[in-house]
Amino acid sequence: MKEKIKNEKTKLLSRTIITLSIIFFFICVADFFFSSKKMLLYPTLTALIFNLILLFNINKPVIEKLSFADMIILIVYFSFLCHYFSLDLFFVPVFCLLYLYTFFLFRDIQRIILFSLIVISITLLLFFFREKNNMLRSLGDSSVYIGYLRATATFAIGLLFYYIADFWLKNKSLAKESTHISKEKTDSVKLADIFESISRRDNSFMPLFLTVNPAFMNKVRERCPKINDTELEVCALIKLGLTTKEIAIATNSTYKAIESIKYRLRKKLDLESGINLMLFFNEL
Known part of the structure; x- marks a missing residue:
């Protein structure tokens, strides 16, 4: 049962990494060809490279440390993206995703550190939100480019929410199955004791x-x-x-x-x- 849960966790991680890598790749391409200042190119490229490193080490023991480092990079990256990409509606779902992934994928001190980073990021974003400036638009980027980023972000958020919901439902099902098997084993042991007492x-x-x-x-x-x-x-x-x-x-x-x-x-x-x-x- 533990192996099944571990496999579901690995599946969630691999699906998420692949999706983010594809999204980051398209953002890099769009930023390179359509952005006047290429402001998102280098941070997105950094996130893409680290995700690819993570993908190639998905079944290795080092994956836990790499996942932790990757989550820190993603928190910083999305904080940057939310601020300069005009906070609006993306503020809530992005940080809900970061919170959920942190909750399901990490434990103990790692979870505390990541939760703290998320809280700090939210606090800073709320502080800067009063400016309500869209840095991309102020730099002269076209509405088509900004619309493309919004559409890409919307698609990614929806897909990542689906992955985490699917993981949660399967984990819940596996937990029920584990409880049922455990109960059956306990009842089996008790029945053996009953028949032993009858024989005595x-x-x-x-x-x-x-x-x-x-x-x-x-x-x-x-x-x-x-x-x-x-x-x-x-x-x-x-x-x-x-x-x-x-x-x-x-x-x-x-x-x-x-x-x-x-x-x-x-x-x-x-x-x-x-x-x-x-x-x-x-x-x-």
Whole structure:
């Protein structure tokens, strides 16, 4: 299960790196050909190169340190981009993405450092937001170029949100699966203990049985308030799949005595003779 979660984390990381690398490449191309000052070229090129380094080391032990360094570069890069690319609507989703990726991909001190950087970046952006200046436009870049950057950013934000949502849902599903498997293993161990206690014939199986089936006794008593403890014990053994002969051995009784108890149970529970008691108790 841990391996599956690790694979999902690697998948998220690789998809994100590939997407960012493609986006950064197109921003570099657009900035080189259409920007008057080429202001985004060098920072974007730096982010692109580091993402490519990350991509080529995706399955190596050094990936964790590289991912941490890459996230620092991305926080600084997006802080720069948001400020000079006119904050407006991109401010919230960009930093939500940075927060989510930091939360899911990092732990302990790395997460604290990255969260602190994000908070500092947001604080600085809020401080400078009052200027409301679009540096790109003031440098004479065309509205087509600025529109291209906005469209590219919108596409990237949507895709990266999809990746993190998909990762979260799959992780949630794997966590439920892991809990279910763990519960099945625990129940299996408890059942083994129950059958071991039955084989010892020391009357200690009932408390163990009730740990696996805590509501069983109450359900039977609701259906039949007059049932006694011996009959309840037989009900539990029937539910576990023991035959009349096996129940007689487990309870130090005779075959005829258990048959008599079964007959009384049918009467008290108002069951027809053709109804299988084990199926009845399992469905109760």
